[in-house]
Amino acid sequence: MLRPTRARIDLGRLRRNAALARRLAPASRVLAVIKADAYGHGAVPVAQALEPLCEGMAVATLEEASALREAGIRAPLLLLEGVFGAGELPIAAELDLMLVVHQQEQLGWLREARLSRPLHCWLKVDTGMHRLGFAPAQLPAAWQTLSACASVAGPIVLCSHLGNAEAAASERTGEQIRRMDAAAASLPESVPQSLANSAALLNHPRTHRDWVRPGYLLFGDSPLPPGAAHPALAELAPVMRFESTVIAVREIERGEAVGYGERWIAQRPSRIATVAAGYADGYPCNPGPGACALIGGRPAPLAGRVSMDMLMLDVTALPPVQPGDPVLLWGDGLAVGEVARRAGTIGYELLAGMPARVPRLIEDSP
Ligand SMILES: *Cc1c(COP(=O)(O)O)cnc(C)c1O
Numbered sequence: 001m002l003r004p005t006r007a008r009i010d011l012g013r014l015r016r017n018a019a020l021a022r023r024l025a026p027a028s029r030v031l032a033v034i035k036a037d038a039y040g041h042g043a044v045p046v047a048q049a050l051e052p053l054c055e056g057m058a059v060a061t062l063e064e065a066s067a068l069r070e071a072g073i074r075a076p077l078l079l080l081e082g083v084f085g086a087g088e089l090p091i092a093a094e095l096d097l098m099l100v101v102h103q104q105e106q107l108g109w110l111r112e113a114r115l116s117r118p119l120h121c122w123l124k125v126d127t128g129m130h131r132l133g134f135a136p137a138q139l140p141a142a143w144q145t146l147s148a149c150a151s152v153a154g155p156i157v158l159c160s161h162l163g164n165a166e167a168a169a170s171e172r173t174g175e176q177i178r179r180m181d182a183a184a185a186s187l188p189e190s191v192p193q194s195l196a197n198s199a200a201l202l203n204h205p206r207t208h209r210d211w212v213r214p215g216y217l218l219f220g221d222s223p224l225p226p227g228a229a230h231p232a233l234a235e236l237a238p239v240m241r242f243e244s245t246v247i248a249v250r251e252i253e254r255g256e257a258v259g260y261g262e263r264w265i266a267q268r269p270s271r272i273a274t275v276a277a278g279y280a281d282g283y284p285c286n287p288g289p290g291a292c293a294l295i296g297g298r299p300a301p302l303a304g305r306v307s308m309d310m311l312m313l314d315v316t317a318l319p320p321v322q323p324g325d326p327v328l329l330w331g332d333g334l335a336v337g338e339v340a341r342r343a344g345t346i347g348y349e350l351l352a353g354m355p356a357r358v359p360r361l362i363e364d365s366p
Pocket of ligand 1: 213216
């Protein structure tokens with residue numbers, strides 16, 4: 001008998017979300033972003049499902065890329081921050097990776113390198129997020145250096161990242177788009193471009209360019225703020241179903257406290273269900289006011305602090321609950337983004353933070 005806490009991963013939904021991403025940008029190639037173990041879903045099964053549906057995939061580290069190659073993934077793979085040192089270049093060449101090149105030192109490493117094969121590079125320009133990328137004024141020189149490198153294979157893709165694409169109308173996004181256009185125009189030849197993440201895929205068609213780079217959206221939750229209206233949002237289906245079961249039920253008197261620190265006091269005689277999932281399973285330690293889980297599709301409010309391996313629900317208002325009853329922590333009807341907002345964070349953090357302790361159950365729906 002296994003502990004019933006698990007993340008069920010529906011690859012059929014993943015494929016449908018990926019198909020939606022393509023429909024949103026029909027003229028663009030799709031680079032599926034699957035860093036951080038595919039946002040906690042399991043990089044290998046996710047990459048296997050997505051490989052026939054996209055033109056490439058992106059990860060953050062050489063280790064992530066290497067694990068995919070070892071699992072037999074042959075698709076183009078981009079390292080989103082490029083290499084962190086010259087020593088990674090021969091391995092990147094061995095694994096046949098594409099590199100983001102975002103600063104001067106990386107250019108130097110490439111110039112000095114003698115590699116088993118030339119690498120495809122994405123040259124990053126900082127259009128205003130100020131995280132990575134060459135300043136627009138330095139871009140033409142960087143492009144010249146890169147194009148002249150024996151260890152670089154063309155064509156070089158010009159890329160940048162948007163800081164606030166989730167806002168439907170942002171002057172800064174408009175300014176970033178203008179700077180991207182100017183950056184492209186500053187190069188001696190026309191180059192493929194990439195700018196859009198999930199939010200831009202939905203909000204800003206002008207950013208779609210040659211390659212779109214959706215991540216979060218592939219996993220079926222909205223990357224936009226709550227209440228944002230976009231017709232495609234209704235088509236997204238959550239890929240992860242984080243679930244556990246009730247392992248104990250008790251009745252307590254009015255005035256009794258539940259959990260650590262006496263943080264929840266029964267205002268009436270109450271029925272409390274204990275669930276076998278806690279913050280060591282990736283549930284937020286501070287889930288915030290109004291947090292709930294679903295039992296039989298009905299919301300049951302959290303009662304008391306979340307423990308390391310357990311949490312308690314107030315099921316007084318629900319039909320009788322028994323040990324063994326399934327509990328949905330997030331998934332259908334309870335979006336991970338909604339759980340995250342109550343907890344003062346974002347769905348990205350909860351998904352990427354899912355610990356290895358929670359088994360991923362890979363399922364395939366038609
Ligand atoms: C993570 C990442 C993405 C994907 O972002 P989502 O919001 O998950 O779609 C795209 N581009 C870059 C450079 C990233 O780091």
